[in-house]
Amino acid sequence: MDDEEKNTEEKKKKKKPENEHQDGSKDDAENEENKEQLSQEDLKRLLKEMKKLEAQKKSSKKNKGPKMIRLEFGTLFHRNPVLNLLMYFFLNLVVIYSIMELFDFVEFKAELLVILLFVLAYTALEVAFRQYLVKHHFKFVLRTLGFVFFFGYLSIFYLLDAYVFEENIRFVNETLLVIFVGFFIVFRYILSMLVKTLLIKMKG
Secondary structure (H helix, E strand, O other), rough: OOOHHHHHHHHHHHHHHHHHHHHHHHHHHHHHHHHHHHHHHHHHHHHHHHHHHHHHHHHHHOOOOOOOHHHHHHOOOOOOOOOOOOHHHHHHHHHHHHHHHHOOOEOOOOOOOHHHHHHHHHHHHHHHHHHHHHOOOOHHHHHHHHHHHHHHHHHHHHHHHHHHOOOOOOEHHHHHHHHHHHHHHHHHHHHHHHHHHHHHHOOO
16 A cells, blocks of 8 residues: 555656646736737727827928918808808908008008998909919919919909009008008908907806
8 A cells, every 4th residue: 555655756846847837828828819819909009199190290281381382271260151251351341451550562542431432342363363272272372382372362452453443542562562562461361360269268
């Protein structure tokens, strides 16, 4: 009996390391699986981050663009076209009249009706010109980096000055007309941004 007990104990001792080895190999396998899962999760996170970065780059590329185009498309105040047109008209009125008063670019009769008609005619022609270009020649607008707007506005002011309001509103010379249009675009953009920020604060 003693020999048999010794043999059984030796067999058990021999089996233990084998079991321990098997348990160790199972733990290693589980660790490897966990590592694989972690690595897959890390890859997913990296892919998500890469997609976010790409989306940000695309949006920044869209937001970037010719400064002239951004200047000209910064004048949308309201989704209602009638209200937007009215606000646009008043903005043009303030900017045009202010430049006329502050600088000696224009010789004009200080009659309210004449100035209102001048600004109204300009606003109507500008809106029609802008919509036509955006709908039918947007690629051309991009190719010219938006400077086609400047030449269009210059032409509108010249036509109104030379053929419609020649007796009441006259630019001193062509050079001052060009400077006037440049001031008009910049000042209107600044004022439109201020109005937009005020509207956003009022809504908030």
